[in-house]
Structure formats: C-alpha cells, structure tokens
Amino acid sequence: MTRLLLRGFDIRKGYLDSPAQTRLIAALRPVLKAAPLFRPTTASGKEMSVRMTSAGALGWVSDKGGYRYEPAHPKGIAWPAIPDDVLAIWRDVAAADRLPDCCLINYYGEGSRMGLHQDRDEADFSWPVVSISLGDDALFRIGNPTRGGKTESVWLNSGDVVIMGGPARLTYHGIDRIRFGSSRLLPKGGRLNLTLRVAT
Numbered sequence: 001m002t003r004l005l006l007r008g009f010d011i012r013k014g015y016l017d018s019p020a021q022t023r024l025i026a027a028l029r030p031v032l033k034a035a036p037l038f039r040p041t042t043a044s045g046k047e048m049s050v051r052m053t054s055a056g057a058l059g060w061v062s063d064k065g066g067y068r069y070e071p072a073h074p075k076g077i078a079w080p081a082i083p084d085d086v087l088a089i090w091r092d093v094a095a096a097d098r099l100p101d102c103c104l105i106n107y108y109g110e111g112s113r114m115g116l117h118q119d120r121d122e123a124d125f126s127w128p129v130v131s132i133s134l135g136d137d138a139l140f141r142i143g144n145p146t147r148g149g150k151t152e153s154v155w156l157n158s159g160d161v162v163i164m165g166g167p168a169r170l171t172y173h174g175i176d177r178i179r180f181g182s183s184r185l186l187p188k189g190g191r192l193n194l195t196l197r198v199a200t
C-alpha cells in the first residue's frame with residue numbers, strides 16, 4: 001500500500017487487496033437488493049448521471065425538495081445496515097470515536113461524472129469522511145476550500161481508500177470521468193464509491 005497526501009486528502013492506494021474487494025462486493029449485494037440504486041435529481045430538476053443509494057440510519061437524497069439526509073429510501077423502506085466489513089475500514093482509518101451513520105453508495109456507469117462540489121449537508125464538519133473505490137478507475141479532481149483556483153487530479157483505482165478530515169473536509173472535489181471497463185470487479189462494469197459519513 002502506498003500513501004499520497006494531496007491538499008490534506010490522505011489517499012491510501014491499494015488499501016484493499018483483490019480478495020477484500022470481492023468480499024466487499026458480496027457484502028454490498030444484499031444492500032443494493034434491499035435499497036436499489038436510484039437516479040437523484042438536483043434541486044433545479046436535472047437528473048444526475050450517477051446513481052445512488054445508502055446504508056445506515058440515514059441516507060443522502062436529492063430531489064426537487066433539495067439535498068438532505070433522510071431515514072428512508074425513496075421507495076419508503078428503512079436503509080439497510082452498513083455492512084461490518086465496511087465499518088471495519090472506518091474503524092481502521094478514521095481515528096474517530098464514533099461510527100458513521102451514513103454510507104452513501106454512488107454508482108458510475110459509462111459516461112457518469114460528478115461536478116466539483118463541497119459536502120456540507122452534515123451537521124458537524126469535524127468528523128472525517130472516508131471514501132472507498134471499487135471497480136473502474138476514476139479521475140478524482142481536488143480543488144480548494146472556495147470555488148475556483150487551481151485543481152489537482154489523481155486517478156482512484158479499485159481498492160483505494162481516501163480520508164478527508166480536518167481543514168480538507170470542506171475542499172471542493174469531483175469525478176471528471178471513469179475509465180469504463182478498466183476493472184473486472186463488477187460484472188456489468190462501472191464504479192462503486194462508498195462514502196462513510198457522520199451525518200447527524
């Protein structure tokens with residue numbers, strides 16, 4: 001495993017080996033069955049190219065009512081529990097004395113991207129956010145604490161884990177593109193990104 005520090009983001013390249021990635025996908029299968037991926041729309045009514053769902057007490061949703069955390073999936077059921085294998089990664093890397101209450105699951109198919117944004121729907125920005133990449137490679141762009149300015153990009157590969165804490169917690173970031181078909185982890189291709197958060 002190699003470690004990269006970029007603008008306060010702690011990037012653990014190759015944190016999960018191939019068998020651990022396969023185990024994580026197996027643990028996520030029942031989660032995705034219970035809480036299917038859906039396509040959120042922004043407050044302005046545009047469909048996002050990324051499909052999403054969540055696990056944990058709270059899940060992140062976006063629709064005409066805006067962005068927020070909700071205790072139920074849009075189809076009305078409680079979000080499934082965050083799998084233990086996922087929580088074990090948080091325990092190992094987050095250095096936080098509580099567990100996350102949300103695991104947001106983003107799925108990137110061919111052509112999906114996520115524009116530069118800040119994550120600020122959580123109640124307390126002093127908790128870190130932990131991201132786990134699975135499947136196809138993604139070009140991750142890191143900006144600044146305010147909009148604009150120079151950015152730096154890094155490819156995230158399957159098995160990489162990123163920890164965003166401290167001053168980096170409010171840094172602008174996004175996914176420019178994925179290399180669709182670069183990984184064989186997901187049978188239908190694409191990329192799953194898990195972000196573990198303390199929302200409340």
Ligand code: MD3
Nearest residue numbers: 106119129131164169171173175193195
């Ligand atoms: C920096 N996801 O879900 S993960 C997101 O790959 C999101 O799906 C991207 O941005 C993805 O909000 C990037 C890296 C990441 C996640 C959350 C962050 C970086 C972050 C929260 C605060 C600062």
Ligand code: FE
Nearest residue numbers: 117118119173
């Ligand atoms: Fe984000």
